[in-house]
Amino acid sequence: MSDQRVLATEFEMLAALMEVAGQNAFKVAAVRRVARVLEDFEGDLRAVAAEPGALESMDGVGKSSASKIRQWCDDGTIAELDTLRGEIPAGLVPLLDVSGLGPKTVGRLWREADVTDHASLRAAIDDGRLAALPRMGAKTIANILDSLNFAAQSADRTSIGRALPMAESLAEDLRSVDGVHRVEWAGSLRRGCETIGDIDLLATTSEPARLMERLTRRPDVTKVLASGDTKASVRLEAGIQVDLRVVDREAFGAALLYFTGSKEHNVALRHAANTRGMRLNEYGLFKDDGDETPPQDRGMSPLASVTEADIYQALDLPWHPPELRESHDSLDAAPPDLIDQGDIRCDLHTHTTASDGHLSIADMAREAIARGYHTLAITDHSKSSVQAGGLDEQRLRSHIDDIRAVDASLSEIRLLAGAEVDIHADGRLDYDDDLLAELDIVLAAPHVSLRQSPKDATKRLVAAVSHPLIHILVHPTGRIIGRRPGLEPDMDALVAAAAEHGTALEINANPQRLDLRDRHVRKALAAGARITINTDAHAAAHFDFMRYGVVTGRRGGLTAKSCINAYSASELMDWLDR
């Protein structure tokens, strides 16, 4: 793992321990912010640390954190963190993730009931120590126990590939309730994050009670966590939490903005409002008259509230698409004109029954035609991918003939004969150049040796993108979200080589991969490299993964102009032949 990733988890741990120790919440938030900055950092951290003042010039990093980072670079530890680790049991930190337990309660459990981890918390519940504490009623304890049991059997975050279809079906169900005017999802799902914590739904209706009842009485609800006039929270069988808020129609934009987040974007917006003599909450943007009582409770009319765009405009800020509302996105700079799914006109990475796909060449072509594409590349695995039925030289030659034959029979679409060629650990390719030259399109991919050192990975991938016959480096790191981290090449070096040699970098749209990831896309674009978004389809339904790739591109600031898939058929052919 890279220095900054390791250090980010150290700062995250520092923040958690400070919380349990009862330290000032703003300090904790500041430390946590540094963890995020480190998480997002791309480049050579030690080089930056060695340059006087460079760390301090990063947003959110001050003198104290800079000194901790340098300390860690020098001797691998942070004194303050070591001290806290010595004082506070490590087992308390995971308790912060148990729903309903916050820093105050965890601190109390530790100091007043000798709780040090999950197991001792259960023991304290069993032997009645918890019930003996003030403000620890039967319901509170039952909720803690329930959360403990839930946490024990479910993953903490859900892939966007699972959450988005779920949100679509929930929203459809709720839209059918009498009186409902509108239902939309917000939160990290709307921002297109690769994993999401829970599904946030926002609704307008003339009959809130009816809507709340529809959600809380769904057959797949396993627990109702909260249920009020304007808010309900439930847990579904699928192990995911759904929050539903009902808002007034006139306040929908303010509410959507608020519940979409990110938290940091909201804070920045509210700050912007404050400096302009205004006050922003989920009911609208109001003139700040200094009165503590919320303006909407005093019958004040908002300056803006109906749409998100109204609010940005009233703040004199450019509108930000949800995908560009993260902590690292600037509030003042006008966002680029992001690519849309409608801009996508081809899929350049797909598989057939020749290797490990489920459909024939002709069936794949039909799926692509149904999606309005002008071109489809058939790119089965190369010989080293034995487990995937990779093609040896002879089979590939006959596969090329098969693709050309089907292509000749179709007028609606152009089929490209391609291959997804393994990049060996040392950077060599799985086929000879003579054979690669016979293909219309050549993809290179790392499939094995995904734990090699960053240095070796960089060498390997730079060799691939520098090869004159390679058009695209696909799923460049080989990561699988939540399962394996994949390669950690020097992205600066990789995107620079890709830009220099005119090789495109893929955003693999499979929601388990999303590789390149959003921040790498940003880097690639800054270096002038081309991006392509492909589904890696092995079956008909996989063509629909495209939207996850598009949203990842959008999070990286991708425009149609920089994306190969938005080219016309002739532009694409020119690019392939260059």
Next chain:
DNA sequence: GCCGTTTTCGGCCCGACTGTTTTCAGTCG
């Protein structure tokens, strides 16, 4: 701990809901 067209000190987003309380602390998003 961080930051500055209010500020180098004194703030730091703000409201809903729950549970345990007779007015509010803690958590969550």
